[in-house]
């Protein structure tokens with residue numbers, strides 16, 4: 001586990017207090033919290049090639065899952081497990097760019113393995129082989145079983161060759177940054193994933209709407225949540241930033 005010294009020194013206290021409130025809210029089923037939709041920036045455990053960067057000119061942290069090298073794999077998990085029997089919402093911006101062809105993509109993953117979980121490179125996108133998991137992949141490279149090089153999918157059991165559902169989108173997932181929103185309705189066990197360009201006024205598009213019980217698939221009530229990303233013979237620099245996580249209405 002590695003932390004930025006800056007994050008610990010300057011922001012640790014803020015995160016810690018925000019964390020306590022969010023954990024309390026999530027554990028209480030978000031009662032009374034729905035209207036405010038509080039969210040926090042999770043503290044992180046980093047594995048493989050994942051590192052924390054800082055955007056020039058401000059204190060916005062960037063999770064760099066891969067930095068453009070070949071056959072890289074990285075993961076970043078919230079160090080505090082989230083009770084996925086309760087509804088939650090998470091938002092983040094991703095930017096997949098540079099390198100050769102912008103491969104392979106990233107995934108938002110809910111898993112029961114722990115804060116050291118790290119899967120396979122290339123088309124494994126960093127989550128392949130994490131068996132107790134639900135991955136929402138943002139896939140920018142067409143492997144033999146993929147529909148194209150710009151799709152989303154819900155993948156169970158760490159098996160990218162057999163997605164539970166695939167969603168295609170006209171919104172480019174590489175070169176330009178995109179904004180994603182994941183909403184989990186725990187009562188209906190329904191996962192919905194939206195994306196939009198980051199340009200002002202851009203409309204959000206619902207790409208995935210799938211029934212899945214996260215606690216069952218993660219094999220645990222209090223799961224680790226975060227991101228994975230990988231490269232192979234083709235590469236990219238893959239960043240996630242402006243990540244927030246919080247309780248949500250059903």
Ligand SMILES: [Ca+2]
Pocket residue numbers: 104123139140141142143146
């Ligand atoms: Ca792929």
